[in-house]
Amino acid sequence: MRIGILTGGGDCPGLNAVIRAVVLTADRTGDDVVGFLDGWRGVLDGQVVPIGTDRVHDILPLGGTILGTSRTNPFGVDGGIEQLLSSLTAHHIDALIAIGGEDTLGVAHRLKESSVSVVGVPKTIDNDLSATEVTFGFDTAVQIATEALDRLRTTAESHHRVIVCEVMGRHAGWIAVHAGIAGGAADILIPEVPFHLGEVCTRLMRRHGGGRFSSIVVVSEGAVPADADDVESFRRATSSATVDAFGHARLGGVGAWVAEEIEGRTGYEARVTILGHIQRGGTPTAFDRVLATRFGVAAVEAVRAGAFDTMVALRAGQIVRVPLADAVGETKTVDLDLYRSVAPLFWG
DSSP states (O other): OEEEEOOOOOEEEEEHHHHHHHHHHHHHHTTTTETTTTTHHHHHHEEEEEOOHHTTTTOOOOOTTTTTTOOOOOSSTTTTTHHHHHHHHHTOEEEEEEEESSHHHHHHHGGGTTTTTTTEEEBOOTBBTSSSSOOOOOHOOOOHHHHHHHHHHHHHHTTEEEEEEEOOSOOOOOOHHHHHTTTTTTTEEOOOOOOHHHHHHHHHHHHTTOOOOOEEEEEHHHHHHHHSSHHHHHHHHOOOOOTTOOOBBBBOOHHHHHHHHHHHHHHHOOEEEEGGGTTTSSSSOHHHHHHHHHHHHHHHHHHTTOOOOOOEEEEEEEEEEEEEHHSSSSSSOOOOOHHHHHHHHHHH
């Protein structure tokens, strides 16, 4: 069997671990693996490279992806699906393993209509894919964000400042909540719960009045204010007309807006740090390496079993197969019981 593999969407720690596991498992089962470069764009353009065991032995600890990635949407390209099918036929691909998040796997699921044999592997640092308890890359992103908060705390204390740290999380605040808890943040603002900035400032003033002279506020890039006046101000400061191939607007600016508003309303000196792509880069944690490896092995097993239009997933510690439709049907948002149970700790 000839298996194609691609990585789509944003880069993520652990992608190379999946590729390595796929290649080593396929070698054991007597199958060939080729890689499509730069996600779905490589399939459209027929950009293929063979991947043998000699190519993957040393990539386990590497961040990024040796195959490259893009946010290409074949369904948004004129004649894209016909071009994709022609490419798969020309390169004698029997099955595809698509590694990605909601958009990449959404394309994979739609290809069922064209009788393409695809198995999905969940990837997103945001941890917002349904049907799996966790995605690889999330643990690394949280660790990076937590270490950043630890470093920001000392400079905040030295200068008696409020530091707002903006982390990734378009629709779900998993990184903000986990890093905020681990880093002892004074407040955590997430997309799931529109925030009242006046209340945030009141809590900060009560905290500082109680003898604290610095605070860290963690905010997801997709967090939004709840009050009408603040919403209008927020939109003026952060609006962007730039969208990607899947129609997602480019986010950014909430951290700077929150810091400016906090300083103006409280009089406390405030600064903003945007972690951005630092959260995506570098060496994956041990947890992410193990999970990614397990996913890669399971993906080849699913291909061999003919279990197409499925995604490998983690449930109760076990790797299982779930319908791709379940994975991309809705966003997995933060457990609000977790968020609210620790909220009182932020404001002490």
